[in-house]
Amino acid sequence: MANHTTERESVITIRGLYKSFGDLHVLRDVNLDVYRGENVVVLGRSGTGKSVLIKIISGLLTPDKGSVKVLGQEVADLNDKQLRELRLKLGFLFQNSALYDSMTVGENLEFPLVRNVKNLSRGEINRKVAEVLDSVGLKKTLHQMPSELSGGQRKRIGIARTLILNPEIMLYDEPTAGLDPITCIEINKLINEVRSRYNTTSIIITHDLTCAKVTGDRILMLLEGRFLRQGTFEEVFDTNEEQVKNFYDYNFINPPSSSHTTHAITQ
């Protein structure tokens, strides 16, 4: 890791992070550096604590132990006002998009904008809404309700809603989960477009290997509460380690031979 990242600024720094719920030890000694401009993918089975990890990064959950620094600030030590200021620079795409279902798409998009940027004129708000809708390719949905959208469209609107505040960091929680393969490819493309257009640093949480391969500069595998392996996609999966191979099998409905698995991934 050190060889290709040393000279870059670390925007998220996690050291010795522990988190448990009652007797359930979810995160056990997690360490992570995310450098400016990179897309880091966190891979792991469901229930391994991937969502918990980014909820801690965004201050929705508090760590039991350890240090979580975002843009140089210790998240757990921030007061309400400081946390709000930090969150302006964070975009969070929730696993189920979490669109406000009592509001239209347009109202969803302007909701964070009008409450955080004071004294915008109606024209400026509309322009900004149109701009982010355009960057996710869904101009026509402005007056629709979230319930009228497909799963992929909801994800896009969820991304647009975070982009409206020009975040520096994007946290994607399973952006392709539950989508058909074509839509997955589109969302993966969108994640890469967002990075080049908005200069974001991203953590992408997924258990989808295609998504990991297409969007990730660096992959980390979360297993039993810590990162098991990290590196580029090839580095992580070029191994005979039992747990990594198990993950393959899980994703490709148990192909018995490992050669078959490798073939499927490199396609």
Added chain:
Amino acid sequence: MKSHPKSYVISKRIDNFSLRVYEAYIFTRRFFMEIFGGGFEFQELIKQCFEIGYKSLPLISLTGFITGMVFTKQSRPSLMEFGATSWLPSLVSIAIVRALAPLITSLISAGKVGSSIGAELASMRVTEQIDAMEVSAVNPFKFLIVTRVLATTITIPILSFYCAFVGLMGSFLDITLNEETNLQAYFQNAFEQITFLDIGSALIKAVAYGFTIGLVGCYKGYYANKGTQGVGEAANGAVVTSMFLIFLEEVAIVQVTNWFR
């Protein structure tokens, strides 16, 4: 987040109950702190007031009217024994204004409005919409809780007085059909016995019930358990708890008002 201590101070039940009372206290205190302190969601408040009124108006009209009418019918025979049917309007108005209207209105609203606030906020909690507000640097407490609690506190007193008016009209209908009277004479009679204290205590009751319904609904929804059954539990819990509290408040307020009579 709720904490789950493993060893209990007194017993599991009493500990959990005290913990819940403490949480409710913190929640109430936060409500008062967030009302002041900038960035008021005026539009959302108006929207909520309108929705609450709209939701409960038909049922309150019907129940109020029928209660007024039936109460008049039931009271007539007893008054007739003393040849005092001319007292009907003032008897009915005292009953309606002092006791029935605030209670009917708030019990109906606890069922219709409290449950829907509980369910709405719980489903927003479950689908992470509340978390989404928080991470987009918007204060969900200001937008969701403050507006809804204020809306019930403002709207339920208005509905209460409306309910009293409709109830008196129901009573008037029954009286015109049986005794000779006209609207003006009826209202003159009806308001003869109503004092400022009656109106004041009815107002205080309605404000207290409105506040209770909003706060309990919001509390149950905001702290709903994750998962689909959390939504049903929040709706159900909002109704049961707020009705229980409303009866406690009723007893307390009536007791205090009687000291002043």
